[in-house]
Amino acid sequence: MRTAPHLFCVLVALGLAGTAHADPLAELSDSVTDLFSRAENARAHARHCAGRPDADRVALRDALAGWSHRNDAAGYDALMAALKDAAPGLAEQTEAAYAQIAAAVAQQITTKPQLCTGLPDRLKSEEFALRPTLRETRRIARDLGVRPADPMPPRIEPGLLAAVQPLAQFSAWASAAMAEIGSAPGAQSDRALREAREEHLLALLEPQGRLAFRGRVISDSELREWRGDRQSSFAASCRRFADEDGQQRMDDLVGSTAVLTGKVYWVRDDAPGGMIGLRDCSILNAAEAGLPLAHAGPVELEPRPPELAELLAAPGPRIGSADVDRVLYTAEFSTRLDGAGNGYLDRQEDIWVLLRDGTAMRHDWPVPFGDLALDMSRAREPGRWFTWVEHGKDVVLTAADGTTLELAGAERLLPMPEGGTISGRWAMTDIAPGGLRRDRSFDFAADGTLLHSSDSFVGGRVGTSFITSALSPEQETRFVYRFQGYALILTGPEGEERHFAARLQNGDPAAPDNLIIDGRVYWRDDK
Incomplete structure (x- = not known):
C-alpha cells in the first residue's frame, strides 16, 4: 500500500501549535495520514481495476460499497471535510497526495494485473481497515474543536406519501433505491453490502412518515401483492398495531386485498426483494384508505410460491x-x-x-x-x-x-407395507417458545381403524407471572386408515385425508419404533 505524504499542515493550519497541544496535534497528523493512505489506496485500487478492459465493474463496485460500509467511509469523508474547513491548505496538500497514490497504484496494477483478481478479498483485510483509527482520530479532532458537519437531511419522496403504493410498484422503487449502493447478487454473498443496502433504504423510508401499501393479506401480520402466479418481491409486515383489534382484523382479511398503513422502522434485504417492517399499523379495506392509488409504474415480481x-x-x-x-x-x-x-x-x-x-x-x-x-x-x-x-x-x-x-x-425412510395394518400408539409433543405445548397422537388398531388425538395448552412465564391455560379442548377423531406407498390415507367424518407417512429403515415394519407423519417424528409410547 502506497503511504501518503505526511499531512503536517494540519498542525500549522489549525493554529494550535502551542506547547499545550503539540502532542495531540502530532497524534492527529499521524492518524489522519494513516487514514488517508488506507482509504485512498482502497479507492484508487478499485478505480484503476475497474478501468481495465477485462474488469467485472459490478463486482468491483459491490466490493467497494461493502468496504465503505464496514469501515464507515462516509464518516471518514465527513471528518476529512471538517479538517479541510478548519485547515486552509489541507485540501491542496491532499490533492497532491491523491495524485501520488493514484500514480503508484496505476503502476502496481500495470505490473501485476492479478492484484485486481484478489481485490474484493483484500478490501476485507486489515490492509484497508479504517474503523479503529477513525474512532481515535475523531476523538482527537473533537478535543481540538474540529467536528464533522451534521449529515444531510433525508430526501422526501412525495410520490410515496401522496398515494397508496401497490407493493409490486413499491418493490421496483425499493430495489432501484438499494441498487444505488450495490447490486442484489453482490449482497447475497457480502453481508456488509447487504447491510449497506438496508440502511440506505431505511434512511429513505423512515423520514417519510406514515405510508400506505396495497396487496393481498397472507397472514395476520403480512401483506404481499399477488399477480397471477407472480408476487411482489417485497412484502410489508406489521410488528405492532395501533389498536388491540388490528391483528385480529388483519387475520379476518386473510386472502383478500387490503391496505396496510404504518411507519417504517426496519428493512430486510433478501436480494432480490425483501421485507419492510411497520409499527403503529392499521389495516383497512381498499376503499377505506382515503388516498388515491399510485399511478401505474414499473413493477418487480418474482415467482409466487404455490399454495x-x-x-x-x-x-x-x-x-x-x-x-x-x-x-x-x-x-x-x-x-x-x-x-x-x-x-x-x-x-x-x-x-x-x-x-x-x-x-x-x-x-x-x-x-x-x-x-x-x-x-x-x-x-x-x-x-x-x-x-x-x-x-x-x-x-x-x-x-x-x-x-x-x-x-x-x-x-x-421406507414406506409402510402396503395394505397392512399396525397396532399401537405413536405420539408427538411439541413445546414451543412462550410455554405453548401441543400434543398429538395416532392410536392405530389392527382392524384398520385409528384414533387421532390433539391437545394444546400454555404453561409458562409471562412477565412476573406463571400462567396455565388450555387453548382448545382435547379433540379425538376416529378414522379408517390404509397405507399406500408413502401415503397414510384416512377416511373419516369429513371425507378422505392424505398424509405423508414413512418409517425409518432400521426397525420392524409391523411395529416401528418411530413413524414420520407429515414431516414430524412420532415415537411409539405403548411399550
Whole structure:
C-alpha cells in the first residue's frame, strides 16, 4: 500500500501549535495520514481495476460499497471535510497526495494485473481497515474543536406519501433505491453490502412518515401483492398495531386485498426483494384508505410460491415410485430458553426426496410428495430443489445458486407395507417458545381403524407471572386408515385425508419404533 505524504499542515493550519497541544496535534497528523493512505489506496485500487478492459465493474463496485460500509467511509469523508474547513491548505496538500497514490497504484496494477483478481478479498483485510483509527482520530479532532458537519437531511419522496403504493410498484422503487449502493447478487454473498443496502433504504423510508401499501393479506401480520402466479418481491409486515383489534382484523382479511398503513422502522434485504417492517399499523379495506392509488409504474415480481391447493389441483406429471432413488430424513433436536425463561424444544426436521434424474426436493408439505404437481413445484418453489451426488456415505445437495449442503447422518425412510395394518400408539409433543405445548397422537388398531388425538395448552412465564391455560379442548377423531406407498390415507367424518407417512429403515415394519407423519417424528409410547 502506497503511504501518503505526511499531512503536517494540519498542525500549522489549525493554529494550535502551542506547547499545550503539540502532542495531540502530532497524534492527529499521524492518524489522519494513516487514514488517508488506507482509504485512498482502497479507492484508487478499485478505480484503476475497474478501468481495465477485462474488469467485472459490478463486482468491483459491490466490493467497494461493502468496504465503505464496514469501515464507515462516509464518516471518514465527513471528518476529512471538517479538517479541510478548519485547515486552509489541507485540501491542496491532499490533492497532491491523491495524485501520488493514484500514480503508484496505476503502476502496481500495470505490473501485476492479478492484484485486481484478489481485490474484493483484500478490501476485507486489515490492509484497508479504517474503523479503529477513525474512532481515535475523531476523538482527537473533537478535543481540538474540529467536528464533522451534521449529515444531510433525508430526501422526501412525495410520490410515496401522496398515494397508496401497490407493493409490486413499491418493490421496483425499493430495489432501484438499494441498487444505488450495490447490486442484489453482490449482497447475497457480502453481508456488509447487504447491510449497506438496508440502511440506505431505511434512511429513505423512515423520514417519510406514515405510508400506505396495497396487496393481498397472507397472514395476520403480512401483506404481499399477488399477480397471477407472480408476487411482489417485497412484502410489508406489521410488528405492532395501533389498536388491540388490528391483528385480529388483519387475520379476518386473510386472502383478500387490503391496505396496510404504518411507519417504517426496519428493512430486510433478501436480494432480490425483501421485507419492510411497520409499527403503529392499521389495516383497512381498499376503499377505506382515503388516498388515491399510485399511478401505474414499473413493477418487480418474482415467482409466487404455490399454495397447497394449487399444487394438488394443477395438471402435469407427479413423482412416481419408479422416479424415486431414496427418501431421507434429517433431524436435530435441542432444548432452548425463550426471552421469558421458558424452556422449549427446537425441532429441525426435513424430508429429502432424491430422484433418479439427479435432482432432489425438500418435502415440507403435509401430504404425500407424489400428490404434488411436479412442474409447478420446480418452477414456483425453486428453493426446495437441488441436484444431488453421493460423497462417501453421505449425500451432498447443490442449490441453484451453487451453495452446497451435506446431509450428514441422514436416515433412510421406507414406506409402510402396503395394505397392512399396525397396532399401537405413536405420539408427538411439541413445546414451543412462550410455554405453548401441543400434543398429538395416532392410536392405530389392527382392524384398520385409528384414533387421532390433539391437545394444546400454555404453561409458562409471562412477565412476573406463571400462567396455565388450555387453548382448545382435547379433540379425538376416529378414522379408517390404509397405507399406500408413502401415503397414510384416512377416511373419516369429513371425507378422505392424505398424509405423508414413512418409517425409518432400521426397525420392524409391523411395529416401528418411530413413524414420520407429515414431516414430524412420532415415537411409539405403548411399550
